[in-house]
Amino acid sequence: MSEAPERRTRGRTSRSRLRALDAYLVHAERPLLERQDGPWDEAAFLDVGFGEHPWTTLESAEAFRALNPRLRVIGVEADAGRAAAAAPHAAAHTHFRHGGFGWAREAGQPVRLVRAMNILRQYRPEEAAAAHAELGEALLPGGLLVEGSTDGPGGITVAYLLRREAGGLHREALLFHTDFHQGFAPLLFRDWLPVDWRRRLARGSALHAFFEAWTAAWTEARAHGASTPEAGFLQGAQRLAHTCPGVSPEPWLWERGYLRWQPPGGVPRPG
Ligand SMILES: C[S@@+](CC[C@H](N)C(=O)[O-])C[C@H]1O[C@@H](n2cnc3c(N)ncnc32)[C@H](O)[C@@H]1O
Structure with a gap:
């Protein structure tokens, strides 16, 4: 996975695509977002693979800073041009970096929350386990990796919630969300399952x-x-x-x- 920054993939994103996930995390992970004791003071929210535009990173920064105004937010992109294009949006606690899944470990940056949405869809199912392990490496104990997929507008979401525990990443939960714009039946989620499950x-x-x-x-x-x-x-x-x-x-x-x-x-x- 460490060669990932060389891989050229589509970067499409849209405003509000990850809003439902933001609202869930603000509701369910409040202590994780608020913590400031010891190493948590420096612990970042890392948005890996933010895409052509850093909109979703900036939207999440705003949502999470309602709980923790000094929260460090770092958008990481494998595509150097996209990382450079996001740089003008950097601010006091908001940064954009060129890098891959292992960026935080390489930079020595402690992390509380990693989000990697609509990234692994472009990978092979057999690559998912190694990608999760690398994405989760810099998480503090109790930290969370959110990895999954949405449809284009973000009205259908399925994401893994993987928690850093002493023995490694625990496959804690699958989260499903819909805004009902396509009606509802449980199998609506099938096409948006994480890549390792989607065709299996x-x-x-x-x-x-x-x-x-x-x-x-x-x-x-x-x-x-x-x-x-x-x-x-x-x-x-x-x-x-x-x-x-x-x-x-x-x-x-x-x-x-x-x-x-x-x-x-x-x-x-x-x-
Ligand atoms: C489809 S966009 C997703 C944008 C945004 N996260 C969203 O959900 O709308 C996928 C992005 O992930 C980036 N990407 C792919 N593999 C990556 C890796 N190993 N490390 C960092 N970024 C990666 C691609 O360059 C691309 O810009």
Whole structure:
């Protein structure tokens, strides 16, 4: 992965694409974003692969600084031209750097949160585990790596939440979000699964079983009168939480189109 900065990939991004993720992190990871004791004082939010324009980095900086005004925010890009083009947007605690997944370790920069959204879609599924390990290397204990995909406008999101623990990165959860612009059915998320799962949702796999349970719960909710996409999502999630271990039972999430699946023992690996 250390040669990644040489790899030329598409850089498309759009404003607001990662807003739903920002809102989730502000809600669910407040202590992580706020911490300032010891090494946490210097610990950055790292946005790896911010793309052609640094919009999403700047939007997240604004959202997270509502909790931690001095938060160090660093956008990292493998494409030197994109990193240079972002430089005019640098500010007191906001920086843009040319580099790859290992930038923070190489720079000796402690990190609390790493985001790598819409990056690994352009990689091979077999590269995901090594990419996660490298992306997570500079995280302080308890720090979080968020890696996944969205559709173009950011109305559909699926992301891994991988937590730095003593023994390495724990595959803590999968987070799903939709703004319902395409209606809703659980399999809406299939095309936006992280790259290691996307084409491996084979019958018999743990994730396939999860989607079957979610589809059954959503179908029952609709049969019991949930007539809008939003109601189907919420009431389906409520039913699923009763039958499927690890579905977060938080109404705050369901009411806003989020579902977090945190299976005991961690998110299974494909294959
Ligand atoms: C599709 S853009 C994603 C932009 C933004 N994160 C978003 O979600 O809209 C992918 C970007 O990741 C960058 N990238 C790919 N591999 C990378 C790596 N190993 N390290 C840093 N950036 C990388 C590419 O240069 C590209 O600009």
